[in-house]
Amino acid sequence: MCAVMSRHHYRRAARSCVVTMKGVGVPDETFRPYADELLERNRAFAVGFPDADLQVAPTKNLAVVACMDSRMDIFALLGLGHGEAHVVRNAGGVVTDDVIRSVCLSQRLLGTREIVLVHHTDCGLQKVSPAEFTEELEADVGVKPVWSIEAFSDPYVDVQRSIKRLMLSPFISYKEHIRGFVYDVVDGLLHEVEAHED
Numbered sequence: 233m234c235a236v237m238s239r240h241h242y243r244r245a246a247r248s249c250v251v252t253m254k255g256v257g258v259p260d261e262t263f264r265p266y267a268d269e270l271l272e273r274n275r276a277f278a279v280g281f282p283d284a285d286l287q288v289a290p291t292k293n294l295a296v297v298a299c300m301d302s303r304m305d306i307f308a309l310l311g312l313g314h315g316e317a318h319v320v321r322n323a324g325g326v327v328t329d330d331v332i333r334s335v336c337l338s339q340r341l342l343g344t345r346e347i348v349l350v351h352h353t354d355c356g357l358q359k360v361s362p363a364e365f366t367e368e369l370e371a372d373v374g375v376k377p378v379w380s381i382e383a384f385s386d387p388y389v390d391v392q393r394s395i396k397r398l399m400l401s402p403f404i405s406y407k408e409h410i411r412g413f414v415y416d417v418v419d420g421l422l423h424e425v426e427a428h429e430d
């Protein structure tokens with residue numbers, strides 16, 4: 233099966249990624265899967281495991297909805313510890329039906345009462361044309377996706393849209409404490425977005 237690769241090899245693989253017009257980091261022929269190395273790292277992580285006594289309900293009663301961007305370590309950038317918050321992530325940090333599902337469960341079963349949205353600058357969803365992407369996808373696989381790409385041009389506007397979706401959802405019971413932020417991937421700072429009043 234696949235051999236465990238050296239760090240050096242992975243650095244080389246990352247450097248050799250090609251950048252296409254539509255995206256970034258599309259791997260070339262040097263790509264190799266990483267799961268075996270992850271397993272090895274996990275064994276090191278679990279030595280003297282300190283989190284065994286954490287409870288399932290987040291102790292800060294907080295749910296964070298964030299983009300999946302690999303540059304954002306949500307716990308680190310918010311100064312959160314393990315067990316303190318739920319973190320729901322997807323491409324863009326968009327409030328989709330499945331995010332509503334997760335936050336609904338988070339609130340009703342596990343006691344969260346505050347929602348924090350984290351989008352960011354230089355998001356992949358700012359670089360994609362939904363029409364083109366959908367057309368190409370359909371041409372490749374033969375069916376149109378039932379989901380929306382949810383692309384946007386301005387992360388601040390998209391945070392406002394996301395807050396509005398939460399406010400409009402009947403499945404979100406606790407709406408008094410919802411705040412949205414844009415994380416700047418260059419300086420690491422969060423910038424608050426005012427909810428749109430209309």
Ligand SMILES: [Zn+2]
Pocket residue numbers: 299300301323324325352354355356357
């Ligand atoms: Zn993003």
